Amino acid sequence: MAAQSCLSGGITFTTQAQIDDFATNYPGCTEILGNVTIDGTSIQNLDGLSQIVSINGFLTIKNTVISNFNGLNNLTTIGEYFRIESHSSTLTNLDGLNNLTTIGGNHFLFKYNNFVTNINGLNSLTTIGGDLIIQNNGSLINLDGLNSITAIPGSVSIKSNESPGEPARAGQSNVS
Numbered sequence: 001m002a003a004q005s006c007l008s009g010g011i012t013f014t015t016q017a018q019i020d021d022f023a024t025n026y027p028g029c030t031e032i033l034g035n036v037t038i039d040g041t042s043i044q045n046l047d048g049l050s051q052i053v054s055i056n057g058f059l060t061i062k063n064t065v066i067s068n069f070n071g072l073n074n075l076t077t078i079g080e081y082f083r084i085e086s087h088s089s090t091l092t093n094l095d096g097l098n099n100l101t102t103i104g105g106n107h108f109l110f111k112y113n114n115f116v117t118n119i120n121g122l123n124s125l126t127t128i129g130g131d132l133i134i135q136n137n138g139s140l141i142n143l144d145g146l147n148s149i150t151a152i153p154g155s156v157s158i159k160s161n162e163s164p165g166e167p168a169r170a171g172q173s174n175v176s
Contacts, residue, residue, distance in 0.1 A: 010034025010057055019048040019071075032056065035080070039063050041088075046071030046096070055079060058105060062086045069096030069121060080105030081130070086112040094121030094145065106130035107154065114138040119145035130154035137161045 006029035013019050019038075022029075028051075035057035038046070043064040049071045058080035061069075067090045075097070082103045084094075092115050100122065107130045110119070116137055122145035131154035134143070140161040 004028045005031040005033050008033040010036060012037040012039070013043065014040040016040075016042050016044055019043060019046060022048045023051055030054070030074075036060070041065060050074060053077075058082065060085075064088075065090045067091060069094055072096050073099060075100055077102045078104065081107045081109065083107075083109040084111075084113060085109065087114075087116070089115045091115060092117055092139075094119050097121040098124055100125055102127045102129075104129040107133060109133045110137065111135040112137070113140075117141050119143060121145060123148060126150050128152050128154075132156045132158075134158045135160055 006026050011032065011034070013022075013036075030051055030053040032052060032055045036055050036059045038059075038061045041063055043066060045066055046069060050073060052072065053074050054077040055075070056079040059078050060083040062083065062085045065088050073096055076099050078100070082105070091113055094116070098121055101124050103125070104127070108128050111133065112135075114137060117139050118141055119134075125146065126148050128149060130152075132146075132149075132152050134140070135157065138161070143158070
């Protein structure tokens with residue numbers, strides 16, 4: 001089928017079955033016009049979302065048991081904000097977001113992902129339309145995945161990303 005825009009009212013995924021059925025329920029849908037929320041402790045992978053190229057609204061991914069973002073490999077643009085928060089010990093990196101170049105909204109928020117060791121999966125990200133907030137990620141070793149960003153017009157807050165009692169590690173900033 002031809003590429004199409006869809007879901008002007010957005011979509012919320014709370015189960016793995018909803019993710020798995022996306023391509024069947026929305027064949028050819030590559031551009032989601034509304035907001036996307038992925039929030040559910042039964043969600044183990046995002047493979048069913050591989051046809052999505054852009055989301056015009058916001059994208060929030062939280063409280064899942066995914067190990068990476070494979071399935072979002074074709075996603076290049078998020079029109080509004082992007083939030084990744086409160087993931088279990090299974091999420092250790094941001095692999096699968098390698099084609100994301102633009103977050104157009106007012107912030108990129110990355111917090112409470114205590115087992116993520118690196119954000120290298122964001123290595124193609126060049127634009128954040130507002131603030132960059134990276135907080136309370138207890139195992140984050142470095143920020144190398146942000147090396148392609150050319151400008152952040154908003155504020156930058158990078159803090160509390162080391163394990164309790166440990167100093168900041170090489171390559172990591174703790175900006176208040």
